[in-house]
Amino acid sequence: MKSRARTIGAAAALLLFAGTRGALAQPVPTTVDGLIGAAKNAAGLEWPGTFLRLCIPPPAAPAPATTTGARGGARGTPPAPPARETWYGEPAKVADNLYFLGTKIHNAWAIVGNGGIIILEALFDYAAQDEIFGGMRKLNLDSRKVKYVILSHAHADHDGGARLLQDEIPGVHLVYGAADWDAVDKSTNHAGGKPKRDMVGTDGMKISVGDASVQIVTMPGHTPGTLSFLFEVRDNGKPLRIAYVGGTAIPFNADAAYYDGYIASSKKMAKAAADFGATALMSNHTEFDNGFFKAHTAANRKPGEANPFDAGAAAVARYFAVVQDCTTAARIRATGK
Numbered sequence: 140m141k142s143r144a145r146t147i148g149a150a151a152a153l154l155l156f157a158g159t160r161g162a163l164a165q166p167v168p169t170t171v172d173g174l175i176g177a178a179k180n181a182a183g184l185e186w187p188g189t190f191l192r193l194c195i196p197p198p199a200a201p202a203p204a205t206t207t208g209a210r211g212g213a214r215g216t217p218p219a220p221p222a223r224e225t226w227y228g229e230p231a232k233v234a235d236n237l238y239f240l241g242t243k244i245h246n247a248w249a250i251v252g253n254g255g256i257i258i259l260e261a262l263f264d265y266a267a268q269d270e271i272f273g274g275m276r277k278l279n280l281d282s283r284k285v286k287y288v289i290l291s292h293a294h295a296d297h298d299g300g301a302r303l304l305q306d307e308i309p310g311v312h313l314v315y316g317a318a319d320w321d322a323v324d325k326s327t328n329h330a331g332g333k334p335k336r337d338m339v340g341t342d343g344m345k346i347s348v349g350d351a352s353v354q355i356v357t358m359p360g361h362t363p364g365t366l367s368f369l370f371e372v373r374d375n376g377k378p379l380r381i382a383y384v385g386g387t388a389i390p391f392n393a394d395a396a397y398y399d400g401y402i403a404s405s406k407k408m409a410k411a412a413a414d415f416g417a418t419a420l421m422s423n424h425t426e427f428d429n430g431f432f433k434a435h436t437a438a439n440r441k442p443g444e445a446n447p448f449d450a451g452a453a454a455v456a457r458y459f460a461v462v463q464d465c466t467t468a469a470r471i472r473a474t475g476k
């Protein structure tokens with residue numbers, strides 16, 4: 140593919156790039172082409188999917204687009220779920236107490252502490268039973284120990300299974316950002332059933348299950364209530380610090396205030412990730428973090444091999460440079476400045 144060739148071509152430039160924006164002598168570019176070039180260099184070999192999604196607007200569609208991630212046909216007719224073989228993915232043990240429970244396309248995770256389990260994301264409604272409950276069974280995790288299910292945002296590809304998890308796990312708490320709880324409450328055709336209002340995730344909140352915890356970073360942008368996360372797991376007994384971005388895709392026809400808000404959130408999360416010492420960057424779409432493939436590579440590696448998610452702090456910083464440069468380019472395209 141042309142895009143792949145371009146990405147690989149950028150690897151040489153990466154050697155000069157030295158990893159972070161701060162290491163660059165040049166200022167941030169101010170043209171669309173300059174920003175896209177900078178984003179491509181920053182993407183390197185780690186973040187090509189994020190670059191393609193955010194920097195390359197899709198061709199104009201003849202039919203009106205549906206909401207990002209939404210499932211549902213015209214006039215509220217729910218479409219049939221896609222064939223299972225198109226989405227079902229095996230679960231995988233990623234680190235000592237971190238597990239992948241996603242599909243081939245969307246990521247969900249279990250973080251295990253000595254006081255219970257935290258689930259991140261609930262997938263599409265049709266996938267939650269097989270991937271989350273089925274995956275936990277395959278991995279010998281007891282779903283009755285799940286204390287919290289944290290939803291990054293209220294889109295059907297990540298929260299369609301929320302009601303199922305709320306109904307099936309006694310005493311579990313569902314966590315959304317405040318504005319996304321409001322969106323859930325207002326929804327009239329929530330895929331998978333409307334979850335009942337529960338915990339609001341706030342900036343800086345630490346959600347713990349004994350010796351494992353997730354710290355919330357509010358990140359309005361992809362949705363007004365998007366939540367991102369910082370957490371540490373153990374990998375072969377050593378700590379692995381992870382920055383998890385809960386919302387990524389942008390519209391290409393928004394106003395300046397939207398893009399400025401989104402970029403401010405990305406800068407906030409980039410700083411939080413750096414301050415936390417994150418050396419891994421994860422998200423909720425394989426498209427953005429190669430999560431499905433990395434999870435299985437992690438599970439199948441030989442003793443002593445590094446975790447494939449452990450890309451290093453510089454690569455984590457480059458992820459945020461990609462996002463911010465592409466979004467600045469989108470703002471210039473959409474608003475002229």
Ligand SMILES: [Zn+2]
Nearest residue numbers: 207208292294
């Ligand atoms: Zn979304």
